[in-house]
Amino acid sequence: MRITYTMRRMALATVLLAGMAVSAADEIPEGSRIAVLTKLTPMLLASAQYRHAPYDDNMSSLTYDEFFRLLDPNKCYFTKQDMQHFEPYRYRLDDLTAKGDSAFAFEVYNLFRQRLAMYTAFAEETFKKPFDFTVKESVQLDRRDLDYFANLDELKEFWRKKLKSEVLNNRLARRALEYQKSQAGTSNLSEEDKKKLEEATVLEKVWARSPEEQVLRRLRDINNALEQNDKIDILAIFLAAVSHSYGPHTDYFAPSADENFEISMKLSLYGIGATLTPDDGLVKVVEVVPGSPAAREGSLRPGDRIIAVSQEGEEPVDVVDMAIDRVVKMVRGPENSKVTLTVLPAREGRGGMPRQITIVRGKVELKESEAKGEVREISTPGGRKAKIGIISLDSFYMDFDAYLAGDTSFKSCTGDVRKLLDDFNAKKVDAVVVDMRNNGGGSLPEAITLSGLFISEGPVVQVRPASGDREIERDKDTGISFTGPMAVLTNRLTSSSAEIFTGAMKDYQRAILIGDSRTYGKGTVLQQTKLDRVLKSVDMDFPAGSLRYECAVFYRINGDSTQLRGIKPDVVFPTLTDHMEIGEEFSTNHLPWDSISPVGFKPYYSDFDATRKSLLAKSSARLAADPVYKKYSEQVDWAATRMNAKEISLNEDVRFEDYLHNDEFRKFLDQELDTTGIKASNGNDLELKEAMNVLADWLDLPEKTAVGVAK
Numbered sequence: 001m002r003i004t005y006t007m008r009r010m011a012l013a014t015v016l017l018a019g020m021a022v023s024a025a026d027e028i029p030e031g032s033r034i035a036v037l038t039k040l041t042p043m044l045l046a047s048a049q050y051r052h053a054p055y056d057d058n059m060s061s062l063t064y065d066e067f068f069r070l071l072d073p074n075k076c077y078f079t080k081q082d083m084q085h086f087e088p089y090r091y092r093l094d095d096l097t098a099k100g101d102s103a104f105a106f107e108v109y110n111l112f113r114q115r116l117a118m119y120t121a122f123a124e125e126t127f128k129k130p131f132d133f134t135v136k137e138s139v140q141l142d143r144r145d146l147d148y149f150a151n152l153d154e155l156k157e158f159w160r161k162k163l164k165s166e167v168l169n170n171r172l173a174r175r176a177l178e179y180q181k182s183q184a185g186t187s188n189l190s191e192e193d194k195k196k197l198e199e200a201t202v203l204e205k206v207w208a209r210s211p212e213e214q215v216l217r218r219l220r221d222i223n224n225a226l227e228q229n230d231k232i233d234i235l236a237i238f239l240a241a242v243s244h245s246y247g248p249h250t251d252y253f254a255p256s257a258d259e260n261f262e263i264s265m266k267l268s269l270y271g272i273g274a275t276l277t278p279d280d281g282l283v284k285v286v287e288v289v290p291g292s293p294a295a296r297e298g299s300l301r302p303g304d305r306i307i308a309v310s311q312e313g314e315e316p317v318d319v320v321d322m323a324i325d326r327v328v329k330m331v332r333g334p335e336n337s338k339v340t341l342t343v344l345p346a347r348e349g350r351g352g353m354p355r356q357i358t359i360v361r362g363k364v365e366l367k368e369s370e371a372k373g374e375v376r377e378i379s380t381p382g383g384r385k386a387k388i389g390i391i392s393l394d395s396f397y398m399d400f401d402a403y404l405a406g407d408t409s410f411k412s413c414t415g416d417v418r419k420l421l422d423d424f425n426a427k428k429v430d431a432v433v434v435d436m437r438n439n440g441g442g443s444l445p446e447a448i449t450l451s452g453l454f455i456s457e458g459p460v461v462q463v464r465p466a467s468g469d470r471e472i473e474r475d476k477d478t479g480i481s482f483t484g485p486m487a488v489l490t491n492r493l494t495s496s497s498a499e500i501f502t503g504a505m506k507d508y509q510r511a512i513l514i515g516d517s518r519t520y521g522k523g524t525v526l527q528q529t530k531l532d533r534v535l536k537s538v539d540m541d542f543p544a545g546s547l548r549y550e551c552a553v554f555y556r557i558n559g560d561s562t563q564l565r566g567i568k569p570d571v572v573f574p575t576l577t578d579h580m581e582i583g584e585e586f587s588t589n590h591l592p593w594d595s596i597s598p599v600g601f602k603p604y605y606s607d608f609d610a611t612r613k614s615l616l617a618k619s620s621a622r623l624a625a626d627p628v629y630k631k632y633s634e635q636v637d638w639a640a641t642r643m644n645a646k647e648i649s650l651n652e653d654v655r656f657e658d659y660l661h662n663d664e665f666r667k668f669l670d671q672e673l674d675t676t677g678i679k680a681s682n683g684n685d686l687e688l689k690e691a692m693n694v695l696a697d698w699l700d701l702p703e704k705t706a707v708g709v710a711k
Contacts, residue, residue, distance in 0.1 A: 028542050034235050035100030037544060040531065041239045041252060042097050049246045049549040050466045050524065050591065060093035062245035062589055063238075067108065069588070070237055070244075074143045074281065076158060077115040080150050097242070105238035106231070113226050120219040122159050127212040131164045133652040139165050140647045163215065164650050166320075170211035172655055176353040179660075218318040225323060236545065247550050248587030249526055255543035271332050272339065272359045274300060281321045282307060282344070287440050287493070290394030291369030299357045302438070302493055303346025303580045307354060312338040333361050347576045347639050348662050369394045371413055373420035375427055378692050382700040388692050389424035389432045389482075391417060396442030396450070396497040413442075414449040421453060421481040431485040431695035433688065437515065441496025441522070448473050451504040453481040454511070459599045461500045462555040463525065470555070472599055485698040487691045490515035490569060492582040495522045502567045503556040508601065509608035512615055512698070513569035514691050516577055521584035523563030524591060525552035550591065559598035563591055570612055571619050571694065573687045574633050579640035611701060618697045619690065632686055 028036075042055035053059060064086075072078050089096075089104045096104060139161035140146070149155040236254035243252045273292015276283050282305040294300045309330045310316035319327045331339055340358045372392045380386050393413060402410035409415075424432065441447075448460045452475030464470040488502055488511045499519045505511040531544035554562050564584045584590050605611065623629045642658065649655055 028540065030231060033542055033544075034102060034231055036535070036540065037232075037235060037239065037531070038097050038102040039100040040534070040544075041547065042094070042242050044529075044531075044534070044547060045243060045246050045250065045549060048527075048529070048547075048551065049250055050551055050553065051246055052466050053246065055094050055097070055242075057091040057094060059242075059245045060095075061090050063093050063241050064090045066244045066588065067105065067238055067241035069144075070241055070278075071108065071112050073278070074141065075146065075148050076143065076155070076162065077112055077119070078148055079152060079155055080148045082111065083148055093242075102235055102238060106234060109234050109237070113223075116219075116226065117223055119159055120216070120223055122156060123163055123216055123219060126160060126163055127216070131167060133164075133168060133171070133650065135651065137161070137164075137650040138647045139650055141165065142646050161650065165648065166215050167211040168650060168652060168655065170214060171652060172659065173354050175652075175656060176659055214318060218320055218322075221318075222321050225326060239545075243547065243549070245589055247524070248584070248590050249522070249524060250549040251547070253546045253548070255545045271328075272300075272341075272361060274331075276306070276324060276328060276331075278324045279305060283319055283322075283324060283327050285343075288438075289369075290438075290440075293359050293362045295369070295394075297357065297359045299355075300341070300343070300359070301346055302577070302582065304343045305346070306341050306343050308342035310340045310342075312340075316340070316342060335362055337361050346580055347643065353659050353662075369397060370411075371416040371420060373417075373423065375424065375429055376692070378696050380696040380700045384699070386430040386696055386699050387427060388695055389420070389427075389429040390435065390688070390692075391420055391432065392435045393417065393498075394439055396439070396444075396446040396501075398443040398446050400443075412449075413446050414453065417450060418453055418481050424482065429482075429484070430699055431487070432482055433487045433489060433691045433695065434511070435489045435688070436494045436498045436502060437489050437491045437687075438493045439495070439498035440493065441498050444473070444497055444500070444525075447497035447500040447504075448475055449477070451475055451501050452477045454486060454505065455508050455604055456480055458508075458601045459557045460504045462557065462559075462596065462599065463552050464555060464596060465525075465552040470596060485695050486511040487695055488513050488515075489687060489691055490519050490567065491575060492516045492518070492520055492577045492580065494567075495520035499523070499562045499567055500554060500556075503560075503562055506567060507556055507558045509603040509605050509612075512571065512612065512691075512694055513567070514571040514573055514687065514694065515569045516575055517572050518568050518583070519562075519566035520582065521562065521564045521566035523554040523561050523584075524550040525554070527551045553591065555596050557599050557601050559595045561593050561595060564593040570616060571690070573690060574636045575687070576636060576639055576643070579636070579643055611698065614701060615694050615697055619694050622693060623690065629686060629690075 042059070046053065046055045068078065068083075086104075086108060093104065096102070139158075141162070149158060233254060236252060239252040239254075243250045271292075272294040273289035274285050274294045275287040275289070277286050278284075285300055285302055285304045285306070287302055288294045288300055306327065307320050308316040308318050309327065311330075311333065317330065319330070331341075333339060338358055338360055340356055342354045342356055344354055374390050376388050376390065378386055378388055395413070397411070397413050399407075399411040403412075421432070444461075451460045455475065457475055457478045459472050459474050461473045462470050463473060486505070488505050490498075490502055490513060494502060494515070499522070502513065502519060506513055526548055527550075528546055528548040530546045532541070535541065535544055556562060566583065638661070642662070649658075
């Protein structure tokens with residue numbers, strides 16, 4: 001794509017900035033650097049980001065809210081009185097930043113630091129008396145949608161309950177471990193239970209101290225860390241808020257973030273391959289990178305929250321309320337070394353029990369994430385034996401270096417899938433399932449060429465930059481690698497390029513889509529620019545960090561954007577991910593959904609609506625009559641209610657009953673089903689089983705209903 005207009009606009013921004021050039025690069029004081037970054041960041045975003053919105057009163061208000069959200073997401077440190085004090089700044093940040101004035105950010109941050117110190121002192125005093133965990137009491141820890149407490153007295157009452165909850169979590173963790181040990185003598189102990197028992201010894205180290213000692217140690221560590229933050233670190237939080245006012249994927253990265261990346265490369269430090277984000281004082285897993293050490297280990301899931309990190313042979317460190325950059329540094333380490341994460345599984349909600357996951361650090365291995373295929377046999381309702389080819393694709397990968405070097409055999413997901421389809425055709429496969437669950441995207445060109453394996457030449461996606469001049473990306477290959485019935489599996493983690501492929505299959509009426517109620521809904525193109533380079537153009541040379549911003553939007557060939565709404569399936573299958581806060585809709589200041597003119601294209605099948613209607617009716621009837629599916633749905637509904645509960649009980653017996661119920665659910669999900677003679681390699685994969693059944697129904701449809709003419 002040709003999105004070079006942003007660079008021209010950024011060049012203009014540097015001219016505007018030139019008027020505030022200061023002394024020689026090696027003499028620029030910290031105050032001047034802060035002023036330059038404060039002025040430059042909103043200026044560039046107003047010019048380069050897709051919205052092209054001026055940094056005005058409206059953006060000032062959004063920044064104001066976002067800054068407090070970053071510092072105090074659960075509204076447990078600031079009060080209404082504080083907010084009334086700061087309210088005059090709401091519509092003034094645009095004027096202040098234009099002058100390089102960031103005093104507001106430091107004033108708010110200083111109060112935040114004072115409140116955290118006050119909370120620590122409050123905890124020390126509160127812990128002098130034991131809590132009563134037999135009384136009927138609850139606390140709402142998720143306060144994002146609630147108002148601030150009126151005053152310090154109300155705030156301190158919440159602090160009391162918050163501390164009680166943290167101590168209770170510790171007590172429950174110990175009790176759960178004892179329960180697991182008590183189950184060790186049973187004859188039907190599962191492999192998963194054996195694994196948990198092996199973890200118990202390590203996990204107990206996390207709770208070696210008393211609950212009160214553990215909480216106090218963590219709070220003291222956090223206070224010490226805040227004291228060590230320099231002004232650039234504090235400013236970075238404010239500039240991130242400025243960036244987020246334009247969009248959830250628009251962000252400012254501090255100089256230390258770039259520096260840490262360079263250090264990690266030079267010292268051969270490695271991670272686990274997971275994207276982490278702050279989440280109400282915890283560290284949430286956003287994505288597990290395909291082919292990464294975490295993916296190879298297999299236990300870490302998106303939505304899981306990390307509460308402790310331990311190095312091999314060392315004591316676990318509590319990371320609740322710890323800055324995300326510190327947690328990331330702890331997760332990194334030498335290649336082949338081990339790191340153990342203590343996590344609260346996403347499916348257990350805020351009252352869940354912790355478990356241990358040990359991961360060997362290393363690189364992301366392309367071979368681990370490459371497309372995989374297998375062939376399974378299934379009997380159709382009509383009694384015929386059918387072969388179903390299953391393709392699992394975790395990402396849209398492409399060896400760009402080899403491609404640019406002119407190597408025609410460069411590694412790519414399209415090339416690998418083409419080989420799998422050739423093998424399927426040789427084995428006379430009747431239908432294909434393409435599993436796009438958890439596929440976070442990747443190369444846009446690969447999304448186009450992969451779509452081309454299942455359709456003849458034609459448009460695949462439209463891209464509209466901020467200039468408004470859309471570009472139509474087409475598949476130019478007239479060949480089709482597989483012509484038979486096809487199903488695509490998706491979920492809330494199906495994102496970006498994976499949504500482009502899925503949308504194309506839906507628009508061409510090429511496949512039946514099965515999955516969560518929608519895909520992620522990330523329909524934007526991202527671009528990143530190092531601010532150091534911008535500053536050098538005006539004779540300033542100091543570490544300035546970088547900006548990432550949205551510069552264009554994807555649209556399906558029917559004209560609908562993939563942004564926000566994602567792609568809706570034909571068959572909605574109940575899953576836990578569909579009940580998690582995963583997707584663009586849960587982000588703040590996201591770009592809206594919209595549409596543009598469609599492009600001309602010919603559907604793959606001449607009468608697909610009749611086929612779809614018939615298949616959906618059969619699927620609905622089959623699932624309604626399946627007792628395993630019914631039990632699964634009931635358990636998912638129960639887990640969803642627990643995950644999304646705003647309030648949690650502070651009564652120990654009530655909470656432990658929840659744990660026992662959840663333990664039953666875990667065992668149900670972990671068991672392997674063999675009800676059709678097909679045993680899923682990853683256990684209880686009812687969704688894949690249903691996809692195969694849908695394709696079996698399709699193969700039995702009379703020719704007049706399933707008429708399919710490849711164009």
